[in-house]
Amino acid sequence: MKHIVILGAGPGGLGAAWRLRELSYDSWELYEGENYAGGLASSHKDEKGFTWDLGGHVQFSHYGTFDKMMDYLLGEDGWIYHERESWVWLLDRFVPYPFQNNIHRLPTEAKWECLQGLIELYKDKQQKKPADFEEWILSTLGKGIGKYFMLPYNFKVWAYKPSIMDYRWLGERVAVADLERVSKNIIFNTDDVSWGPNNRFRFPKFGGTGAIWRALAGKLPAGKIHMEHRVCRIETEKKRIHFENGKSTGYDLLITTIPLDQFIEMSDLKYDSVKDLTYSSTHVIGLGLYGKAPAHLNKKCWMYFPESNCPFYRVTVFSHYSPNNSADISKYWSLMGEVSESPCKAVESEKVVEDTIKGMINTRLIESEDYVYNTWHRRLEYGYPIPCLKRDKVLKALLPDLMKKDIYSRGRFGAWKYEVANQDHAFMQGWECVNYILYDVPELTLWYPDVVNKGHELLGKSWY
Numbered sequence: 001m002k003h004i005v006i007l008g009a010g011p012g013g014l015g016a017a018w019r020l021r022e023l024s025y026d027s028w029e030l031y032e033g034e035n036y037a038g039g040l041a042s043s044h045k046d047e048k049g050f051t052w053d054l055g056g057h058v059q060f061s062h063y064g065t066f067d068k069m070m071d072y073l074l075g076e077d078g079w080i081y082h083e084r085e086s087w088v089w090l091l092d093r094f095v096p097y098p099f100q101n102n103i104h105r106l107p108t109e110a111k112w113e114c115l116q117g118l119i120e121l122y123k124d125k126q127q128k129k130p131a132d133f134e135e136w137i138l139s140t141l142g143k144g145i146g147k148y149f150m151l152p153y154n155f156k157v158w159a160y161k162p163s164i165m166d167y168r169w170l171g172e173r174v175a176v177a178d179l180e181r182v183s184k185n186i187i188f189n190t191d192d193v194s195w196g197p198n199n200r201f202r203f204p205k206f207g208g209t210g211a212i213w214r215a216l217a218g219k220l221p222a223g224k225i226h227m228e229h230r231v232c233r234i235e236t237e238k239k240r241i242h243f244e245n246g247k248s249t250g251y252d253l254l255i256t257t258i259p260l261d262q263f264i265e266m267s268d269l270k271y272d273s274v275k276d277l278t279y280s281s282t283h284v285i286g287l288g289l290y291g292k293a294p295a296h297l298n299k300k301c302w303m304y305f306p307e308s309n310c311p312f313y314r315v316t317v318f319s320h321y322s323p324n325n326s327a328d329i330s331k332y333w334s335l336m337g338e339v340s341e342s343p344c345k346a347v348e349s350e351k352v353v354e355d356t357i358k359g360m361i362n363t364r365l366i367e368s369e370d371y372v373y374n375t376w377h378r379r380l381e382y383g384y385p386i387p388c389l390k391r392d393k394v395l396k397a398l399l400p401d402l403m404k405k406d407i408y409s410r411g412r413f414g415a416w417k418y419e420v421a422n423q424d425h426a427f428m429q430g431w432e433c434v435n436y437i438l439y440d441v442p443e444l445t446l447w448y449p450d451v452v453n454k455g456h457e458l459l460g461k462s463w464y
């Protein structure tokens with residue numbers, strides 16, 4: 001039996017560990033730097049008793065296997081179910097998401113600019129293939145929708161200009177505008193929200209998203225999970241891992257979910273190409289608020305903010321996901337904002353909470369600062385893996401090369417593929433990696449993102 005070492009107890013590392021347990025494979029250990037499981041999908045209780053995710057986490061499952069796992073971990077009644085209601089706030093109003101199908105809600109001038117952009121696209125039959133994400137936006141959704149929503153919003157969320165990003169990762173994520181449908185919605189003044197995957201989603205009743213991963217870690221053999229073991233050096237020739245606490249361990253096969261660029265830097269390997277992998281950081285700001293959520297926010301799940309009157313790109317009504325996210329729902333509700341940061345988009349960490357409160361007043365989420373009962377702030381150095389133009393070339397060479405050295409880099413930042421970087425994808429990347437290592441079963445999620453992201457639509461969720 002070859003000894004398998006797993007690095008990281010986020011969904012990816014835990015997915016691998018779970019699969020090994022399912023297959024009764026005994027020779028493995030998992031090492032995690034923190035003293036809790038869940039990684040970016042963990043949740044944290046603040047001093048006042050509010051629970052916070054590290055950014056609004058929603059279960060967007062593409063796999064029957066993952067759904068069954070969720071039922072098993074928290075029980076079928078361990079969840080609260082929600083109808084997805086997402087909105088865009090701009091020009092002093094809410095527009096239902098997807099924005100492009102609901103431009104009838106805009107003031108006349110903006111409505112016309114958006115429609116005109118789409119008409120121009122329909123008239124232009126000679127369109128060339130877009131070179132980057134910005135060109136894709138303009139050639140698919142038109143200049144008006146680009147100007148009002150897609151270009152400013154995408155800069156705000158990624159912290160990089162869409163012109164340095166690829167667009168091929170998009171798959172199912174953005175609704176492509178249909179002139180007939182958009183025109184009909186304008187003429188009949190109707191909201192059009194029936195789009196996209198998972199109109200219904202579920203959220204843990206207690207403990208936030210992190211409850212899922214704490215439950216999974218708790219079901220694994222305790223002696224094999226080593227918390228507070230932060231990797232600081234990897235000798236790939238000798239197949240040895242060194243930890244900050246002075247301990248070290250050997251491996252035959254390594255499954256790592258540590259950010260790929262950090263992994264290479266800590267190792268004896270030289271791959272200059274990793275400098276071409278780009279990421280943004282994320283600030284998560286939680287506000288515990290006095291009273292009850294105002295009626296206009298009551299059913300909203302999350303909202304997008306493309307304009308510059310607030311620092312956040314997204315806000316989640318987090319006490320709506322579960323009343324237990326509030327310290328006491330009879331007295332307080334909660335909002336959670338996300339702010340992106342990169343070398344191209346600086347954020348003053350000490351001011352971000354204050355700026356978020358001001359932004360929430362500007363965008364009429366709260367009336368005044370007097371409603372704020374408490375605040376919580378966490379900065380995530382690694383927030384979003386950017387699908388930049390050079391990414392695919394780097395990964396195509398690097399990941400297989402590492403595999404030749406018995407190193408399997410998987411998960412959100414291990415594999416750096418945003419299109420398969422949600423919890424379900426990360427869990428399944430770990431799970432599938434074990435199938436590949438032990439039985440040579442091809443890994444679908446990592447190498448064929450479109451297949452897994454579309455498979456459930458074509459074949460039904462039980463397909464995999």
Ligand SMILES: Cc1cc2nc3c(=O)[nH]c(=O)nc-3n(C[C@H](O)[C@H](O)[C@H](O)COP(=O)(O)OP(=O)(O)OC[C@H]3O[C@@H](n4cnc5c(N)ncnc54)[C@H](O)[C@@H]3O)c2cc1C
Nearest residue numbers: 008010011012033039040041055057058231411412422423
């Ligand atoms: C703002 C935000 C919003 C999100 N929203 C959603 C959503 O709505 N739905 C969804 O499904 N997913 C969402 N995600 C993604 C979700 O968090 C990830 O899919 C998931 O956490 C990835 O799991 P992973 O195991 O690949 O990586 P991680 O969760 O990053 O786990 C990696 C683990 O490795 C550990 N580690 C790192 N370095 C070392 C080291 N040197 N030594 C030892 N251990 C180390 C870390 O502590 C961590 O526990 C969101 C993420 C963010 C940041």
